[in-house]
Amino acid sequence: MDVSSVDMAAAAIASYEHWSSYRDFAKFHIEQAKGYKAWLAKQVNEKTGKALAKATTHSRLMALKAFVFWLAGQSGYKSRISYADADYFNPSANDSRIATARREKKVPTIEQIKLVLSKMPTGSDIEKRDRAIVAFTLLTGARDNAIASFSLKHIDLAGRQVFQDARDVRTKSRKTFTTFFFPVGGDVETIVRDWVEHLKGPLVYGPDDPLFPATKVGLTNSGLFGALGLSRNHWKNAAAIRRIFKSAFEAAGLPYANPHSFRDTLAQLGEVQCQTPEAFKAWSQNLGHEQVLTTFTSYGTVATKRQGELLSAIGNSTGTKEPSVSEPDPETIAKVVTFLQNRAT
Structure with a gap:
């Protein structure tokens, strides 16, 4: 464990x-x-x-x-x-x-996360890193402890993917899998691409150097300990990443959303975007889940507000027209997948 x-x-x-x-x-x-x-x-x-x-x-x-x-x-x-x-x-x-008991989680929307990204400063290398961490978390759904241990060699911009190699990366249960960039917008992907190019270019980082380097701390000009820039060391844990998220959301005037909540955001996005069981299975695997039911039961809960909207829509459409066979409803597909998975077990 x-x-x-x-x-x-x-x-x-x-x-x-x-x-x-x-x-x-x-x-x-x-x-x-x-x-x-x-x-x-x-x-x-x-x-x-x-x-x-x-x-x-x-x-x-x-x-x-x-x-x-x-x-x-x-x-x-x-x-x-x-x-x-x-x-x-x-x-x-x-x-x-x-x-x-399962209680409704506070899950940030894609729009809220993009607002946070737009408010984050990019003047220094540390500020660029912090913004790239938030963008990378949305782009890949990676867990914060894994993010703290990624090296440059694990990200492939050309293939739009990240290799979560358990030999080097602190993945959950030490599973090894490949994550492709989620379709959350070119603006989010651009932030990550610019950061990687900044590391490889001006900062001259190599394949084994951290993707998100820890902060270098030392004596400042005022004689006090403070941030001096970026080191070439990985973070030992994810505590600093959670602090970055907390500060970023507070600066944007939004309630704090921890890095793990982005996985809920992506799971809910997948329920809307995926039009076939195969597509949702691929989406689930991209989150590192071996069983699609894990995505449904642990991350795929429909928010209360959305639940009300869906029920209202169903009530309003009753008796108006027959559902189109050629346009399958994602919610129905999700229920069918859950039913089949339960029968298999």
């Missing part, structure tokens, strides 16, 4: 150990699971001062359940812990429904 997922599981186990005063797991009893659940329900978020979110408590309990279930099969614990003991970490059915 991803390092962040491992860290979350480790944090959950550490939280339990702290509560139990580091009692030996060989002395585990189901009453400890009940006691920990009661204690966890009373905890508050240190930043907000409010009770822990249901999703937080749910993820911690699920991590502990998985750990105890695994422990029950290990030497030295088999006779002390049963597999059924892990079930005592289950949250209540109501809490589980609240924690796992």
Whole structure:
């Protein structure tokens, strides 16, 4: 699993150990699971001062359940812990429904993203890089951690594609795949092209140099630490990229949209643009999804406003004319694909 997922599981186990005063797991009893659940329900978020979110408590309990279930099969614990003991970490059915409920995401539109790009300055190399990062995220739908690790050799402007090579790029689940530029407008693609040419030309970057170099920090003329330009190093994580997005959206007067939300934007665009199941499958693969259902269920939710518009349109068209067989509706195609996928599984 991803390092962040491992860290979350480790944090959950550490939280339990702290509560139990580091009692030996060989002395585990189901009453400890009940006691920990009661204690966890009373905890508050240190930043907000409010009770822990249901999703937080749910993820911690699920991590502990998985750990105890695994422990029950290990030497030295088999006779002390049963597999059924892990079930005592289950949250209540109501809490589980609240924690796992799907809620509408705040997804930026293509127009909003282009507005952000138009407001971003391009005077310095750092400003050019920041603008190119936002444009590249929309153009490729790449995840922020992958973007932080791309090198120049991974982008092919002539082929209009990016090779997400897991040997070098920090892709999710370390999958290797090719992403072609999404049809989001020539203006967005031009920003990325100009940036790559700027790296290869005036800045003399080579194939193994980062596509989006980290900021070089050092002593400025004022004697304080600050940005001195671009380094030739990759970012170690995506924290800086998320800060760039936050600043860019705030400067444009729009609510913050994180880099990952652009993938939702592209998934929703695909539902409208793709006219055949094959086309949407290609769109899904371009996002790095092996199963088209992943795109539908995790990214393809119809926004509430759009849902109302579609239902109104259906109601207004009732009894007016028969639907044209030669003009298939993308929404209908999506439903058919989902139905067939469900039958296959």
